[in-house]
Amino acid sequence: MNNSIRVNCTKKNLKTIRDFVTEYLHALSLTDILMNQIVLAVDEICANLIIHANHEDPKKHIVLTISQAKDMLQFKISDEGLAFERANYKEPDIEENIRLGKKGGVGIALVNRIMDKVEFQSDGSQNTCILHKKIK
Amino acid sequence: MPMKITNEIKDNTIIMTLDGELDASSSVMLDEELSDPEIMEYSKILVDCKNLHYISSAGLGVFISHLQRFEDAQIKLIFYNMQDKVRNVFEILGLDLLMTIVSDYEEARSIANE
Numbered sequence: 001m002n003n004s005i006r007v008n009c010t011k012k013n014l015k016t017i018r019d020f021v022t023e024y025l026h027a028l029s030l031t032d033i034l035m036n037q038i039v040l041a042v043d044e045i046c047a048n049l050i051i052h053a054n055h056e057d058p059k060k061h062i063v064l065t066i067s068q069a070k071d072m073l074q075f076k077i078s079d080e081g082l083a084f085e086r087a088n089y090k091e092p093d094i095e096e097n098i099r100l101g102k103k104g105g106v107g108i109a110l111v112n113r114i115m116d117k118v119e120f121q122s123d124g125s126q127n128t129c130i131l132h133k134k135i136k
Numbered sequence: 137m138p139m140k141i142t143n144e145i146k147d148n149t150i151i152m153t154l155d156g157e158l159d160a161s162s163s164v165m166l167d168e169e170l171s172d173p174e175i176m177e178y179s180k181i182l183v184d185c186k187n188l189h190y191i192s193s194a195g196l197g198v199f200i201s202h203l204q205r206f207e208d209a210q211i212k213l214i215f216y217n218m219q220d221k222v223r224n225v226f227e228i229l230g231l232d233l234l235m236t237i238v239s240d241y242e243e244a245r246s247i248a249n250e
Contacts, residue, residue, distance in 0.1 A: 011159075011160050011161035012161055014159050014160055014161055014192075015157065015159065015161070018157075018159075018190070032220065032221045033220060033221050033224045035221075036190070036221035036222075036224065036225070037224070037225075037228075039190075040190075040192060040225060043159060043160075043192050044192060044193055047159070047160040047192065047193075047194065050160075051160060094200070094229055094230060094231065094234065095234065097200050097201075098200055098203045098204050098234060099204055100204075101200075101201045101202070101203075101204055101205060102197075102200065102201060103167075103194075103197040103198065103200070103201040104193075104194075104197055105197075106193045106196060106197060106200070106229060107192070107193035107194075109193075109229065110193055110225070110228055110229065113228050113229075114228065
């Protein structure tokens, strides 16, 4: 089965990525809720890369590769945009977001809560985010 | 499938039906809908989520960003018919405790009229 997809940085491609992940996971017979959580976590990372790291530049690309070792799923998402600065990341205070009418800033919190491990690597030109999820 | 939003007006209530997937791309449309000044003329917004198959942080963010404004204007925002997998996303962030999510239209109606 094809386990890798490359798309250019437009928000319309988020649906393409979700469909790709859904199709890959289909054979694993996950519950609806777990399947949706995994698709969501990948979507959140890709949305951040497309919008913030690459400013929706259609000439730029992101690559997603899915692999599985026993009961551990791994999602590797690479791009060549601005690296995510984990040191500057702060967990959102949802009640404060509501008070301030803030729209963004809850995506990475979802990813952190859904995935078992979230890694960000950068070697200068290429950035890679690796998501790990135990499925059994 | 693009997002489809349909509004039905009943007296002082807007019944907003969401059909499709709310992601970083389609949530812009929801934001425009909720930013419409005309919406402030109603006292209740009931959101039918039966055909909402997906929501990402961008979709949640749109609701989060309008919540205080609606509360200040004493507009009740009530979600109903939500699929379990969608409700689960609200729960991961604890939003189910900060927003009103009920099982069906009858319950939404009765809470709206309290």
